[in-house]
Amino acid sequence: MTEVTLSNVVKRYGKQQAVHGIDLDIQDGEFLVLVGPSGCGKSTTLRMIAGLEDISDGEISIGNRVVNDLPPRERNISMVFQNYALYPHMTVRENLGFTLQIAKQPEAQITRAVNEAAGILGLDELMDRKPAELSGGQRQRVAMGRAIVRQPDVFLFDEPLSNLDAKLRTQMRVEIKKLHQRVGNTIIYVTHDQVEAMTLADRIVLMRDGHIVQVGTPLELFNTPVNTFAATFIGSPPMNLADGVVSDAGTIVLRDSLTIPVPKSARAHVKPGQKVQLGFRADNLMPVGHAVEEKGELVDLELTVALTEPLGTETLLFADLAGLEVQAKMLNPRPVQPGEKLAFHLMLDKTHVFDAASGVALRG
């Protein structure tokens, strides 16, 4: 059983602090994704778990064993790098078997393990090629194979799909998920792509500037973001945010005196005069008659559409809400002309209120 625990882990480079005291408990067999914009410390955190970076402060343990002072080779982990890091002078077979060869395993066992990994990833045809003769997707697969052969306690992935084109990325994403279902090991996966995070993760850790912003399942992060950063980073398109002030009457006054009732969940947490941001996803602002479901409290709005992005099953509408460009989603789309006025429903129950100054979500 391999839990990974980080307690108050800090990374300093000279005077600069890259990671500020992170606490994290990763369950055995969990697929955990560290996500955040570049420079948020996610890769540094992963590299500290791998043992490639020293830990300035705090403690990391893998399977109840504190690994702070253990070199990478004694942590029983595998890592897949963004640039694959295959050994260019070895064939695929040698690349896969390298770790067992170093461990001085008997030849027969190496062959068996290598063939098994090759079978899982469909590498049989490529075994005698050098990495230079492989395509990007094949290299990626070899890198994953190399990780499997080691039979580690924990798999670490450092932005493994960033160098692939969009189509291949989707394909490999599925393969990684299948791999996890098959081997069932703990996986810690770093990415800056929120789609990868949402699709792969059992749990997402959203990071910014060396701090953890929010930890939760993909749906928790999507439905209840703790602040405006989480709200705009997770989900595509990002959540719409409109500035407003809470009035005495329990409404939020946006620009142009447009008033919207304070959502139920936030009612107890706002006070009159407070400057807030109203947040709602495109999925919750829909032209009347073009929504998945319309239930709960609805707010009627009439908005002018400035631009449309047809995506097939849905069309993304860029509409004008009191001088602010917001995005709305139209299901079962019909052609919409720019400049057209449409009646929209805003689903108030799925609308969030954030404190304008701190960005923190106000909800019960």
Added chain:
Amino acid sequence: MDRNQTHRNRRRIYKALHFFGLFLIMEVICIPGLWIVLNSFRPTVEIMAKPPVWNPTFTLDHYRAMFGGAGEGGVPVFLYFRNSLIVSVTSTAIAILIGMGGGYAFARYRFAFKNSYFVGLMLFRAVPGVALSLPLFIVFARVGLIDTHFGLILVYVAMNVPFTIWLTDGFFRQIPKELHEAAEIDGCTRWQAFWRVEFPVARSGVASAAIFAFLTSWNEFALASQLTRSVGSKTMPVGLLDFTAEFTINWGGMCALAVLMILPALILTFIVQKHLIAGLTFGGVKG
């Protein structure tokens, strides 16, 4: 159609001019060497003849004499060859080991005054070797290193290390550090990761550094002529001086010995030229 024709003709002319230019440059480089080889097979009278003899006679007299006894113009070729070999191979091996370590450190590690060290090494390269001959002579004389293999090896190592560091630093820099990290995660110690992964990948770079270091030591004359005295340590370039007497120079013999000196270097260069030319092939990382 017409314009295409003129364009093609012009391209052909440029190409011909290009080859002609290359040919001229190759002449300048190759003719002296060819001259040495030819002269080693001609009788002395023909070498000295004015006007030159265009129809050379072939003779092996110079080679015969060179390997002959001391009275007949012979020189201890085998001893010189042995000395050259010992000094060059040993100094190259040591310089490569030290230089590779240095180059690796400069490429991979951060340490205080790194840039100053590097500039210092390069500055040291800029000092002409001969300028050091007098101080070296005095020091070596005191320590008793004159006329020893060890003394020469020491000097050549010092000469070659900065260059080797500079060259291998460049090669190691091209290897992504993730290769080393991947090896460490795969179970290697730092030492294993270097020898099993980074060294094989940088092999061609190290080979070029080695051939440069070897040729420098093999051909070096100025310092060797000061620091060696007897057949016990004289290298081949210094041995060439045996053919100069007070009033005469035995050009034929000198050329014959020079040919023997060029041969091993030439063969070695042929063997490793694949590495010298081959760029590093990186397939392990995104290309």
